[in-house]
Amino acid sequence: MDLRVSSYFDRSKKVNINVNNMKIEAYEGECLAVVLFVNKIKKLRLSPKKKQSRGMFCLMGSCQECAVLIDDKKVISCNVFIKDGMKIKVGDFDKQQNKI
């Protein structure tokens, strides 16, 4: 079941994004946090002390829970619009992040 509602808007062109080396199809300009969520990629990062999985929560830039790595930079995914070929890392990314 596609969870997209298409009665009010036509989406733009289909693109691919790369999430932890996995190919995910989406439409250009869709919200990254939402696309990950409906694709059941819900575990976006680990909490600092207990290392519990966390995911999208408020979807309005308040809680900061939906942080992911895009091109190795930490951003909150609720404020990111999908572009073709975007490289995203989710999960235990503090280890993966290039520390300066």
Place this chain on the structure above:
Amino acid sequence: MILINNKTKYDVIVIGAGPSGVSSAINCAKRGLKVLIVDSNHEAGGQIYRAPPKTYKSIPKNKLEENEIQKKMSIELKNYQIETAYNHTVWQVSPGFKVNAFNDFSTIQWETKSLIIATGTYEKIIPFEGWTIPGVIGLAACTVMLKSHHFIPSKKIILAGNGPLLILVAYYISKFGGKVDAIVDTCSKLDWIRSTLSLITNQKNFNDGIKWIFKIFLNRIPVHSNCKIEKAVEVDGGIKVKILNLKTGEYKNIFSETIAIGHGLTPSTDITRLLRAEHIYDEHKGGWIAKVDRFLRSSVNGVYLAGDGAGISGALAASDKGLLASTALLYDKKIISKKEFDTNTRKIKKKLDKYEVFAKAISKLNSIPKKLIENIHEDTIICRCEDITKKEILSAVDQGAKDINQIKSWTRLGMGPCQGRTCQYTASKIIAEYLNCEIENLGYLTGRSPIRPVPIDRVLGDFDYEKITKVEAAPL
């Protein structure tokens, strides 16, 4: 590229381009003031009328009311030639006033003589065991997913909490062809019936509400009244949810994929706290709010509060509150006469008084039953950013921490990326219940910048080493 030295000065900066921000910006621009409106979204609309992504192309024959209102707001700002800084997140505001924001590429600072804060609200969510599981989201998050991004959140979903968002989200999911497994409402059906007399004062919203409830009946969505979610556990392919009937004490298990939960809204006070404005606690208005006079002036000269930021009263009232705050600003700047001020504010206040009846009834439906706080298990995480449990908070209280800022420095509660937006309300409630005191006595978290995490490379800027002012090191 860093634009930090590229200062632009304005008469008024409006922070937040929701209904109240837009109406106040227009009111100021009409009188010839140089206005800038800032918002972290890519268009005007706020959260309630949040714009769909730019790449979405509307289908003319089908229209969603909220999307149409949003379009009008963006067009109106353009018609009045109001400068907009969309995609800009404000992370610091200092007296004077200097407003610092960042976008995808750089940091920018603007200067202004007056500030209208129209930053709205965010959702209040009372924790339960398992609320940090990915797949547990806010009801407000669902509204954004549905009305702005045009996605059904999940194939299977439980809606929990209380208030109008419960029925609104259920309505939209059903309308868009999705399925709601259950509604878990802390209120009773009688609570809803009792509120009708007050709710009917706002005909438009009342009619919408009736339409939403009708859809819930039609779709035979099971409604568990007087109930709360006690515990959620991740199981194969979803979440097992244990619900508790607050009246009978009975438990029931439901299985679903997603939980959406919310207990009303709380005003965003990030900026007024940064500016050291006075705040008061008002449970019915959503919690801690900036103290304002009858015309929405804050305790800081030149700072005005518009919309729900000065207490929750809903979207329809918000644009009138924007008018009221900006009318006060115009009068204070001697742009309009006392006579014009009196006539205009009297008219607006009359309308607003009507909305207050409605707002009070909504706030009652969104009230937090004592049991919701008492029942929180001691191992439940309260501060999600720093993984601080109820037990850790209470043990700090036992050791002598008696206000919320002391709790913060002892436990790190509220010190993470969200700066306490998610946990302050619940933490204060827990401590107040434990100490049997009023929340006022615990104070509120002192505002600290950055109010949103800002990438350090964007703050640093470009500079020559020679230009740095060197300070003598302190003698050892």
